Amino acid sequence: MSTETRPQASLIDLQIMWNRLIAVVGEQAQVLIRTAFSPIVRECGDISAGIFDLEGRMLAQAVTGTPGHVNSMAESVKHFLRHFPVETMKEGDAYITNDPWMGTGHLNDFVITTPAFHRGKLVGLFSCTSHLMDIGGMGNGPEASDVFMEGLYIPMLKLIDQGRVNETLMAMIRANTRLPVDTEGDTYSLAACNDVGARALSAMMEEFGIDTLAPLAEYIIARSREAVLAEVAKLPKGTWRYSMTVDGYDHPLTLEAALTVSESGIHVDYTGTSEQVRRGINVPLAYTTAYTVFGLGCVVAAEIPNNAGSLAPLTVSAPRGVVLNAPKPAPVSSRHILGQMLPDMVFGCLRQAIPDRVPAEGTSCLWNITVRGERRESRGPNHGYALTITTNGGTGGRPAQDGLSATAFPSGVQGTPVEIVEIQTPLIFWRKELRPDSGGAGAHRGGLGQVMEIASNEEAPFELLAAFDRITYPPRGAAGGAGGAAGHVGLASGATLRGKGLQVIPPGDRMVVLTPGGGGLGDPKARPAAQLAADLRNGLVTPEAAARLYGAPQAAE
Incomplete structure (x- = not known):
């Protein structure tokens, strides 16, 4: 035919x-x-x-x-x-x-x-x-x-x-x-x-x-x-604002958002955000837009396929020259650090309008452990090794559930298997486990971060290209929930490392990485006793923290 x-x-x-x-x-x-x-x-x-x-x-x-x-x-x-x-x-x-x-x-x-x-x-x-x-x-x-x-x-x-x-x-x-x-x-x-x-x-x-x-x-x-606009029509109309302080590179930065829901869609504007900086944590507007509309989609259009039509009613703006709209030739290599905070910014705005659908803040930005070094024996034409070990902390407590532990939200990438790291590089993991008490206390507890210890199995240093956040300003709880634990990077010998920038891990020492926990959601005293008992039984919450944060008298005995 x-x-x-x-x-x-x-x-x-x-x-x-x-x-x-x-x-x-x-x-x-x-x-x-x-x-x-x-x-x-x-x-x-x-x-x-x-x-x-x-x-x-x-x-x-x-x-x-x-x-x-x-x-x-x-x-x-x-x-x-x-x-x-x-x-x-x-x-x-x-x-x-x-x-x-x-x-x-x-x-x-x-x-x-x-x-x-x-x-x-x-x-x-x-x-x-x-x-x-x-x-x-x-x-x-x-x-x-x-x-x-x-x-x-x-x-x-x-x-x-x-x-x-x-x-x-x-x-x-x-x-x-x-x-x-x-x-x-x-x-x-x-x-x-x-x-x-x-x-x-x-x-x-x-x-x-x-x-x-x-x-x-x-x-x-x-x-x-049409499907997205139908969901937007169910939302209250108005403008809501939210701000967040993040570690930055050598000084803290402020992210400011104003979210407006109208009949034609949702617009997020980042006027008031800190100016761009001279280090590579700036964000091109395309990446700012990408994670902002993803955050909106998670709450407003979670069941609608992602395409040009579903994205059209969700718009973003930021003044040229702020850290979330840094023009060329700004350094942007680690743009994910701030860019991946933006779903939490969106959630912070929407929590004021639809609190029963929005989680507390989480680690959000990937805690990528990027390492580089030389091998004792050459392996073909490559010049040494370079690897990004993808890890993360906990997500925030959710309206009906706890946060997820050691989960890369909003990026969605999977964690790098230890076995792959140890095959691709001369590094060895001496420890990789959940970090007790790192999830913020709440009726719905924040997800837990991780504890990792990494060293070279050769008598040689290796480089850490640190690009971490949530160390000085950890994830915040919401609706009475406590904040998650702050992140930390250091050496087993006791030294504290900077959260950002190239640093050398000396031979014979171990790098210690503690990823942040997610913020709790709701009053910790309202946490069901059975869930707290399961946390204690599984080692996610210690007896001391259960007594101090949740008021569990049996845990204090």
Whole structure:
């Protein structure tokens, strides 16, 4: 049957095809995870993958992946289209950038976008991103004073031209990293997953007998936008404000938010936030937007698929030059530290309007232990080792449940397995366990942080590229709940390390990391006795803390 006489797709057909698109991008993401070289991708899932229409609108994202990657990638495709118009795209092309302001917020994330063809016709775009362990410069830490010190900066370039790899670009990439094998492999894994997605899309279109995604795209975007607006309509209208003090680099910083709910959607404005700083904890606006709208989505639109339609009613602004909207060439390598605090900012605003749906503050920012050093024996062309060990503390107590312990919310990445660290590096974990009493007391207790001790099994120092927060200003409790325990970084020999910046761990000593606990929610005296007894039995709360914080007389005896 020709396309001219083919009947229009029914609503049922469109819904089935929508679900198939989600399956297609799920396959795209799994190829990326399974072929990646970097453990932070392969073991932890620090990625995003999605399909876009020819206007650059995201139609579907893989269910795995981080909000910072997904929601900023949702805007990056529009930048690719400005540089590479659709009429110039050919089969076998692929484009790349790691521009923090047109990509996903810092140089360690490569974004690759690939045009998808069906029967020789351009029908859509696949895009993906992942975190690469090392792209040169000062490394993945916050010490640089501008973005040019932070590593190799790739503008919008064509990586593959009709199937031919840009070997000059690949040589530049290999020459500007301490891990050329891993970095080259990760780049090809990104390109490969888009190719798999494009083939799966073509097969789907063949199966359903369609030659364009346009009707499906309009259906997805319209239905998703309508669904979010329907949820927004249930909320009280008005403006609510919230502020948070964070550690900063060498002085505290203030985050200020004003959240406005109206008939047309929700807007969050960060006027009043501290000015940008000279170290790499600044945040590009795209990353600020990504985590802000994710926080909104968690409360307002948790059951609605993430795409251009569901994101449209959720908007963000911040004055140019504040730490949450730092323009080029500001250093942004550790932009996740502040960016991942923003769901807590959103929750703080919404708690005043809908308190029964919002958790207390959690650790929020990843406590990534980024290490670097030399090996006693060389392992191929890589220059020593560089690894980010993903860890986190506890999340805040929730309206009907305790917070989650040692869980990476809002990033969603998985923790790096100890076995992988000990295979990839000469480091050894001497201790890794939950941190008793670190969860803030409350009717719903905050999640617990972790205690870790790490040392080299070689007689050599290693470097810590510290990028931690919640040390001076730990997560706060809400509705009468107590705050979570503050984080700490030090040496087993007794010295305290700085929360941010490059430091050397001497041979023969152990690095001790205590991640923060989440804030408690509600009056601790209202905690059910059975739950407190289970905490005591499981070693999550000590008898002394149970008596002091929860007023449990039996625990004091």
